[in-house]
Amino acid sequence: xxxxxxxxxxxxxxxxxxxxxxxxxxxxxxxxxxxxxxxxxxxxxxxxxxxxxxxxxxxxxxxxxxxxxxxxxxxxxxxxxxxxxxxxxxxxxxxxxxxxxxxxxxxxxxxxxxxxxxxxxxxxxxxxxxxxxxxxxxxxxxxxxxxxxxxxxxxxxxxxxxxxxxxxxxxxxxxxxxxxxxxxxxxxxxxxxxxxxxxxxxxxxxxxxxxxxxxxxxxxxxxxxxxxxxxxxxxxxxxxxxxxxxxxxxxxxxxxxxxxxxxxxxxxxxxxxxxxxxxxxxxxxxxxxxxxxxxxxxxxxxxxxxxxxxxxxxxxxxxxxxxxxxxxxxxxxxxxxxxxxxxxxxxxxxxxxxxxxxxxxxxxxxxxxxxxxxxxxxxxxxxxxxxxxxxxxxxxxxxxxxxxxxxxxxxxxxxxxxxxxxxxxxxxxxxxxxxxxxxxxxxxxxxxxxxxxxxxxxxxxxxxxxxxxxxxxxxxxxxxxxx
RNA sequence: GGCCUCAUCGUCUAGCCCGGUCCAGGACGUCGCCCUCUCACGGCGAAAACAUGGGUCCGAAUCCCAUUGAGGCUACCA
Numbered sequence: 112x113x114x115x116x117x118x119x120x121x122x123x124x125x126x127x128x129x130x131x132x133x134x135x136x137x138x139x140x141x142x143x144x145x146x147x148x149x150x151x152x153x154x155x156x157x158x159x160x161x162x163x164x165x166x167x168x169x170x171x172x173x174x175x176x177x178x179x180x181x182x183x184x185x186x187x188x189x190x191x192x193x194x195x196x197x198x199x200x201x202x203x204x205x206x207x208x209x210x211x212x213x214x215x216x217x218x219x220x221x222x223x224x225x226x227x228x229x230x231x232x233x234x235x236x237x238x239x240x241x242x243x244x245x246x247x248x249x250x251x252x253x254x255x256x257x258x259x260x261x262x263x264x265x266x267x268x269x270x271x272x273x274x275x276x277x278x279x280x281x282x283x284x285x286x287x288x289x290x291x292x293x294x295x296x297x298x299x300x301x302x303x304x305x306x307x308x309x310x311x312x313x314x315x316x317x318x319x320x321x322x323x324x325x326x327x328x329x330x331x332x333x334x335x336x337x338x339x340x341x342x343x344x345x346x347x348x349x350x351x352x353x354x355x356x357x358x359x360x361x362x363x364x365x366x367x368x369x370x371x372x373x374x375x376x377x378x379x380x381x382x383x384x385x386x387x388x389x390x391x392x393x394x395x396x397x398x399x400x401x402x403x404x405x406x407x408x409x410x411x412x413x414x415x416x417x418x419x420x421x422x423x424x425x426x427x428x429x430x431x432x433x434x435x436x437x438x439x440x441x442x443x444x445x446x447x448x449x450x451x452x453x454x455x456x457x458x459x460x461x462x463x464x465x466x467x468x469x470x471x472x473x474x475x476x477x478x479x480x481x482x483x484x485x486x487x488x489x490x491x492x493x494x495x496x497x498x499x500x501x502x503x504x505x506x507x508x509x510x511x512x513x514x515x516x517x518x519x520x521x522x523x524x525x526x527x528x529x530x531x532x533x534x535x536x537x538x539x540x541x542x543x544x545x546x547x548x549x550x551x552x553x554x555x556x557x558x559x560x561x562x563x564x565x566x567x568x569x570x571x572x573x574x575x576x577x578x579x580x581x582x583x584x585x586x587x588x589x590x591x592x593x594x
Numbered sequence: 595g596g597c598c599u600c601a602u603c604g605u606c607u608a609g610c611c612c613g614g615u616c617c618a619g620g621a622c623g624u625c626g627c628c629c630u631c632u633c634a635c636g637g638c639g640a641a642a643a644c645a646u647g648g649g650u651c652c653g654a655a656u657c658c659c660a661u662u663g664a665g666g667c668u669a670c671c672a
Binding site for chain 2: 118119120122152154155157158216220223224227230231233234235236237238260262264279282284285288289290293294295296297298300302303307322323324325326327328329330348350351353355357358359387390391392394396397398399400417418419420421422424426427428429430431433437472473474475476485503547548549550551552553554555556557560562563564565566567568
């Protein structure tokens with residue numbers, strides 16, 4: 112049974128890279144008919160951020176991911192929060208000491224800091240010097256009994272360690288390049304390395320799919336599995352998501368652009384986000400690019416994951432989002448747009464049927480939030496018109512006024528307020544060919560929107576409705592008459 | 595400094611494992627044309643890449659080595 116997990120730390124918002132890692136885990140599990148588990152790695156007491164866990168889970172749900180086991184839904188392998196599993200890690204750490212695979216270390220952070228500094232100065236590898244490695248059992252027991260603070264470190268054996276990574280292939284390192292990793296901190300909390308290995312084993316995780324930044328510590332994890340007498344799971348290390356400078360996307364360098372939440376707030380659709388994210392480091396066999404989560408759950412393959420990092424290209428995200436906005440059922444899009452319309456027009460928008468407006472806007476929206484700028488004309492009480500604005504390039508105000516009057520008269524006659532009818536009505540005016548299309552349509556469109564750039568005249572008039580259209584046309588005539 | 599990883603159009607990538615069908619395919623972006631009252635949408639088209647140097651081979655984007663470049667890790671953070 113394939114069982115994978117996404118294990119975020121509640122130290123901030125859900126990161127774009129984290130979201131992609133979660134997505135890949137989910138897709139692999141679904142494709143394999145396996146299970147997806149959420150585990151919370153809150154072993155860093157100092158970096159804990161309240162509310163972070165809830166927002167991370169919310170972000171995953173927004174993407175459409177679901178999990179079989181996790182802190183919110185429970186499961187038979189819980190608890191799924193590491194701070195609630197402390198005794199398990201402590202026991203395993205002591206067991207390792209007993210077996211001779213780990214040892215107590217009493218070195219202070221100060222000494223460790225100085226050691227590192229001097230190693231750096233001498234351009235030596237920065238590794239623990241094993242000062243506490245040969246302490247005899249009695250001394251250790253005595254110092255522990257005295258209540259001295261101690262960590263437990265993994266004793267890295269000689270030789271080499273290797274494993275096969277599902278995306279990178281064979282990874283082989285000489286053990287003497289590895290540090291004696293702290294497994295249990297002096298506050299009794301485990302480090303990531305211990306907690307992760309213990310939990311993945313106990314929770315029956317079959318595949319560890321995580322970011323590439325873990326690749327260098329994977330051999331230590333393999334050694335830990337061996338020391339514990341456990342069979343290591345399969346590993347798959349995903350390439351990083353990069354910024355324009357090709358550096359790993361990070362809060363410090365890239366600000367809020369690294370949070371999934373940011374895109375959610377800006378009006379990106381989860382379908383677009385999923386589609387964009389999945390292609391950032393994975394590619395199907397053919398040239399298709401548009402996929403639903405359900406489709407991806409059928410065809411996702413770890414074998415086709417890229418080895419090199421991928422730049423987060425927001426232009427492509429924009430394209431996906433526009434595509435999905437165009438594909439969305441009209442009623443649904445209109446629903447999603449309501450909060451934005453209300454930002455323009457307050458609660459009044461809630462009383463209007465904006466379906467037609469939505470239909471007119473849909474091919475122009477990149478994000479839902481774009482509607483705020485683009486729907487202004489629809490809700491405007493009075494447009495700021497001038498004769499100059501109402502006159503198309505190369506024409507005259509007099510001609511604009513003539514067009515205006517003719518259009519008003521003709522549109523007033525229209526019975527069924529449909530786009531084809533509107534087109535016919537306008538065509539009738541110009542049967543003699545006295546106006547160019549621009550001379551006729553520009554003044555009308557501007558009268559209705561007050562803008563040099565807007566959707567099509569007929570669409571605008573259709574969305575506005577007959578009464579509002581005629582009302583605006585009359586107002587524009589007054590503006591031109593005042594000339 | 596040490597260790598690890600990676601390297602095809604500006605970007606995401608197909609092809610690489612199983613060398614010839616690749617004077618390298620798709621998408622985003624860019625540019626041009628068409629549609630057109632404006633803005634979008636849509637349609638058509640164009641420019642644009644195998645990091646470098648060695649090998650192996652009749653033949654290399656594909657295999658090997660080196661170089662260069664990029665990234666990651668190097669905490670009692672994850």
